[in-house]
Amino acid sequence: MLDRTLLIIAVLFVIVANSSALALEGYDVDPQTGLRMERYRAPVPEDVPGGTTLDTRQLALMQEQGTAVLIDVHPPVGLGPDPLDGHWVTSEIRLSIPGAIWLPEVGFGTLNAEAEDYFKRNIARLTQGNQDTPLVFFCNADCWQSWNAARRAILWGYGAVHWYPLGVDGWMENGWDLTQLQPVNFFTDTTPAVAQEPSPDEAPGQHTPPDSAQIFLIDQQGEELAIGTVSFAATDSESSTFTIELDSERFVDQFLSMRPFRCLQDAAEWFCHLPYPYPLHGTVSANDLTELEYQLLFIWKSPSSFGIDFWNGIYYRLAWQEDGSLRGQLLQGDLDVLADPPEPYSHPIDLDEFIAEDADSRLFPSLLIRP
Numbered sequence: 001m002l003d004r005t006l007l008i009i010a011v012l013f014v015i016v017a018n019s020s021a022l023a024l025e026g027y028d029v030d031p032q033t034g035l036r037m038e039r040y041r042a043p044v045p046e047d048v049p050g051g052t053t054l055d056t057r058q059l060a061l062m063q064e065q066g067t068a069v070l071i072d073v074h075p076p077v078g079l080g081p082d083p084l085d086g087h088w089v090t091s092e093i094r095l096s097i098p099g100a101i102w103l104p105e106v107g108f109g110t111l112n113a114e115a116e117d118y119f120k121r122n123i124a125r126l127t128q129g130n131q132d133t134p135l136v137f138f139c140n141a142d143c144w145q146s147w148n149a150a151r152r153a154i155l156w157g158y159g160a161v162h163w164y165p166l167g168v169d170g171w172m173e174n175g176w177d178l179t180q181l182q183p184v185n186f187f188t189d190t191t192p193a194v195a196q197e198p199s200p201d202e203a204p205g206q207h208t209p210p211d212s213a214q215i216f217l218i219d220q221q222g223e224e225l226a227i228g229t230v231s232f233a234a235t236d237s238e239s240s241t242f243t244i245e246l247d248s249e250r251f252v253d254q255f256l257s258m259r260p261f262r263c264l265q266d267a268a269e270w271f272c273h274l275p276y277p278y279p280l281h282g283t284v285s286a287n288d289l290t291e292l293e294y295q296l297l298f299i300w301k302s303p304s305s306f307g308i309d310f311w312n313g314i315y316y317r318l319a320w321q322e323d324g325s326l327r328g329q330l331l332q333g334d335l336d337v338l339a340d341p342p343e344p345y346s347h348p349i350d351l352d353e354f355i356a357e358d359a360d361s362r363l364f365p366s367l368l369i370r371p
Helices: 002-028 056-065 113-126 144-155 167-173 290-294
Strands: 069-072 078-081 088-090 094-096 135-138 161-163 179-181 212-218 224-234 239-246 251-256 259-265 270-273 283-285 298-301 313-320 326-333 366-370
Touching (some): 078 326, 113 144, 144 161, 239 290, 251 270
Antiparallel strands (some): 212 366, 239 283, 259 270
């Protein structure tokens, strides 16, 4: 009788475990295509159905022989493609495998019509319409976006798709050189020349933070809502400390999910500020605005929903503009990572798990910091 009871318990445990695994898989992965729909920086499988997985030596041989089209799908840090001329507004330098073509943001689980067209027409152009041309997709290590891009090309009928899961990290760790890439224009399918580094005479003051600036949230109609100020104080030639104060008559104090928030309430959506709860150095530089971004975290919620859901996190990725202002691109993702204390003075939010998709549907799609 005891053995039978233990057997039943074991069977029930297996059923529950498998059910939980299937539920998680259904949540993260499209059951029809296998495409990963979120959390793109995570351990990846060993292969892509219908494709060929490469190690670094195999990729190096294909690169040397020039027998394949190498496509980097790394999503750039910045504001995405300019809606007027299609050039990518990015605040980072992308070092990648020599000879590769950079097609950003084609590895999301869901592509809007414009992004899908960008991907389709470029791989058709790069293969000259021959779907048997070898294609190699990569990104960084543990990057589901490269897996998604390879899988999507296979589903479109390309018959010689290769996947390099180690990406730029694996290439570099094996001692191979990297080169700077520029993304292919979103509209014209052209790749701009790599910008030259500014001369020492040009560099100072190019992106010097002002003494003080006002912070605005920009709504769907382009209207500005002033929500506070930020003050900067230079500490040396490369960095500044800053202090931020959020103060608007539109903020309403709320107690949600057992903690206080200050929320901007609208009939369609609430935007609740999430103060970063852990110590930071409180500094920024011309090329690193992370700690300022960490002070501008929000969570959106439906007015009718109970409590607040950290899965609905809002992160504004800041980039310098030509007029000296900073504009923040809205990224959506899970801020539940902040539930556990990170390493002191670290930056635990992984932006590779955040997406710009559907940003225009949020109450405040962008942010502006202007002197």
